[in-house]
Amino acid sequence: xxxxxxxxxxxxxxxxxxxxxxxxxxxxxxxxxxxxxxxxxxxxxxxxxxxxxxxxxxxxxxxxxxxxxxxxxxxxxxxxxxxxxxxxxxxxxxxxxxxxxxxxxxxxxxxxxxxxxxxxxxxxxxxxxxxxxxxxxxxxxxxxxxxxxxxxxxxxxxxxxxxxxxxxxxxxxxxxxxxxxxxxxxxxxxxxxxxxxxxxxxxxxxxxxxxxxxxxxxxxxxxxxxxxxxxxxxxxxxxxxxxxxxxxxxxxxxxxxxxxxxxxxxxxxxxxxxxxxxxxxxxxxxxxxxxxxxxxxxxxxxxxx
Amino acid sequence: xxxxxxxxxxxxxxxxxxxxxxxxxxxxxxxxxxxxxxxxxxxxxxxxxxxxxxxxxxxxxxxxxxxxxxxxxxxxxxxxxxxxxxxxxxxxxxxxxxxxxxxxxxxxxxxxxxxxxxxxxxxxxxxxxxxxxxxxxxxxxxxxxxxxxxxxxxxxxxxxxxxxxxxxxxxxxxxxxxxxxxxxxxxxxxxxxxxxxxxxxxxxxxxxxxxxxxxxxxxxxxxxxxxxxxxxxxxxxxxxxxxxxxxxxxxxxxxxxxxxxxxxxxxxxxxxxxxxxxxxxxxxxxxxxxxxxxxxxxxxxxxxxxxxxxxxxxxxxxxxxxxxxxxxxxxxxxxxxxxxxxxxxxxx
Numbered sequence: 001x002x003x004x005x006x007x008x009x010x011x012x013x014x015x016x017x018x019x020x021x022x023x024x025x026x027x028x029x030x031x032x033x034x035x036x037x038x039x040x041x042x043x044x045x046x047x048x049x050x051x052x053x054x055x056x057x058x059x060x061x062x063x064x065x066x067x068x069x070x071x072x073x074x075x076x077x078x079x080x081x082x083x084x085x086x087x088x089x090x091x092x093x094x095x096x097x098x099x100x101x102x103x104x105x106x107x108x109x110x111x112x113x114x115x116x117x118x119x120x121x122x123x124x125x126x127x128x129x130x131x132x133x134x135x136x137x138x139x140x141x142x143x144x145x146x147x148x149x150x151x152x153x154x155x156x157x158x159x160x161x162x163x164x165x166x167x168x169x170x171x172x173x174x175x176x177x178x179x180x181x182x183x184x185x186x187x188x189x190x191x192x193x194x195x196x197x198x199x200x201x202x203x204x205x206x207x208x209x210x211x212x213x214x215x216x217x218x219x220x221x222x223x224x225x226x227x228x229x230x231x232x233x234x235x236x237x238x239x240x241x242x243x244x245x246x247x248x249x250x251x252x253x254x255x256x257x258x259x260x261x262x263x264x265x266x267x268x269x270x271x272x273x274x275x276x277x278x279x280x281x282x283x284x285x286x287x288x289x290x291x292x293x294x295x296x297x298x299x300x301x302x303x304x305x
Numbered sequence: 306x307x308x309x310x311x312x313x314x315x316x317x318x319x320x321x322x323x324x325x326x327x328x329x330x331x332x333x334x335x336x337x338x339x340x341x342x343x344x345x346x347x348x349x350x351x352x353x354x355x356x357x358x359x360x361x362x363x364x365x366x367x368x369x370x371x372x373x374x375x376x377x378x379x380x381x382x383x384x385x386x387x388x389x390x391x392x393x394x395x396x397x398x399x400x401x402x403x404x405x406x407x408x409x410x411x412x413x414x415x416x417x418x419x420x421x422x423x424x425x426x427x428x429x430x431x432x433x434x435x436x437x438x439x440x441x442x443x444x445x446x447x448x449x450x451x452x453x454x455x456x457x458x459x460x461x462x463x464x465x466x467x468x469x470x471x472x473x474x475x476x477x478x479x480x481x482x483x484x485x486x487x488x489x490x491x492x493x494x495x496x497x498x499x500x501x502x503x504x505x506x507x508x509x510x511x512x513x514x515x516x517x518x519x520x521x522x523x524x525x526x527x528x529x530x531x532x533x534x535x536x537x538x539x540x541x542x543x544x545x546x547x548x549x550x551x552x553x554x555x556x557x558x559x560x561x562x563x564x565x566x567x568x569x570x571x572x573x574x575x576x577x578x579x580x581x582x583x584x585x586x587x588x589x590x591x592x593x594x595x596x597x598x599x600x601x602x603x604x605x606x607x608x609x610x611x612x613x614x615x616x617x618x619x620x621x622x623x624x625x626x627x628x629x630x631x632x633x634x635x636x637x638x639x640x641x642x643x644x645x646x647x648x649x650x651x652x653x
Contacts, residue, residue, distance in 0.1 A: 073489035115362035148624035149373035175369035300533030
């Protein structure tokens with residue numbers, strides 16, 4: 001295909017089409033090229049500003065008093081004051097919501113990763129009656145909206161005495177993250193060479209040992225990807241805690257933020273609200289900037305399957 | 306542990322690396338493995354392994370995920386109020402009531418609008434940005450992206466890691482009629498009609514304002530997805546198209562989009578499911594359903610019916626409707642993709 005006569009698309013006809021790769025750096029960009037490049041940059045810069053400016057504005061406002069906030073959305077704060085942060089952290093309880101979130105998300109993450117990896121491994125490696133049925137059960141759990149389950153779930157948790165408790169939330173989070181974890185790791189374990197597990201069996205390793213000392217370490221890249229995606233998903237979870245965890249002491253960060261915002265509507269401590277938003281966003285931002293390559297890799301890997 | 310029919314010495318010293326050369330799993334091997342597995346005795350190792358690895362997680366999964374789904378279907382046929390011991394069976398009465406419920410039908414309409422508009426706008430923008438970033442560079446020489454493209458990628462993706470509820474809260478402040486930065490900017494540039502304009506309180510703007518927030522939060526995510534997909538296309542294809550005289554627009558329409566079709570389909574399904582839910586965004590931006598219920602969505606109505614009014618049977622019927630619409634939406638996406646010329650249109 002490349003050996004047919006080149007019909008250059010650009011206005012300038014030069015020796016480029018003969019040896020495009022070698023010569024490209026020496027070529028001046030054509031006018032059309034420049035226009036497209038400038039246009040592209042302009043579009044993307046505008047979008048980037050749309051993303052960044054609101055966040056900067058939130059940070060700036062978090063240092064202002066309510067009076068200053070109402071006076072002008074632009075004016076810089078008179079001085080750098082951290083009262084809002086103190087108020088948000090203690091008075092509004094963002095601090096304790098934060099720790100609840102950490103407990104719930106990491107608890108659920110450990111359970112779902114362990115169980116998910118184990119089930120995915122069994123489903124991927126062994127053929128047994130019911131294998132397909134289980135697979136379709138997982139698919140159903142992925143497809144149906146959580147909203148369909150939310151009412152019965154409320155009563156399931158109440159009947160086992162876990163409603164409004166952190167353990168109840170942990171189990172529910174883990175259970176709803178489970179099908180995705182299994183799906184992803186299923187294809188991952190499938191792609192691992194079977195002969196390795198068989199070699200382990202030949203060498204006398206039992207099923208437990210084969211899984212924990214050989215298969216699990218080999219699946220580490222897949223596990224990391226799923227763990228990252230689950231973490232983001234669970235950290236942002238809102239419906240489950242709002243419906244199943246109405247005890248204020250056990251609030252997780254997302255629902256705590258929502259309730260704080262609706263309270264702020266009356267007491268009008270907008271400065272503290274902005275500070276609470278910053279407290280929520282900045283740690284994630286730092287982690288994101290450190291791991292952004294892995295995270296974006298995980299996302300495209302996890303969803304383009 | 307006994308190994309039937311294998312004369313291998315149980316020397317563990319060599320470890321797993323021993324004689325095995327990595328082999329692609331073939332159908333034959335897999336069958337062999339399963340046959341051998343069945344012939345083996347069920348040792349304690351095996352039974353405990355299956356018990357812990359499959360039965361325990363599965364029981365939890367069924368108890369907390371599968372059974373609530375099934376129960377919801379049943380409860381939707383009852384007029385259960387949740388706290389009474391008896392559960393009166395009413396057949397399809399809830400569904401009949403639903404279709405005469407103006408508020409809920411309004412919510413269905415609103416959700417459907419979101420599901421039709423949001424994926425198209427979000428994915429259109431995401432694809433546009435992804436194309437600019439990956440093939441927007443010089444039209445000569447190697448196909449390459451824009452300079453500084455990774456900076457755009459990092460910035461655009463950032464909203465994805467902010468919890469949706471916080472995104473909603475940030476934007477409700479931005480839209481604030483008096484202290485919000487949006488009206489601040491607009492009045493600063495001389496558009497005085499926007500002084501104290503209530504973006505979220507006006508019938509004409511509430512829906513647009515909310516939709517913009519959702520688009521803002523998700524464009525970067527899908528952009529990253531599409532960038533990864535486009536980078537998976539062999540560069541020769543782009544070069545061949547270019548040699549054949551295709552311009553940028555033509556290349557995008559005839560090469561890029563057909564080749565990332567499956568990714569677009571997946572993205573449409575994800576994005577549609579999200580738009581049919583939209584609960585978090587509404588909880589932050591329009592907890593009351595918006596002016597004249599213009600932004601009221603099914604999920605919100607379900608939540609109020611269940612947890613504020615205590616009509617659990619009725620709420621479950623709403624859940625079933627939501628689930629049916631979600632599945633129908635996914636089916637529609639697959640059907641449209643198939644009808645418009647589906648997979649592998651540009652075979653290599």
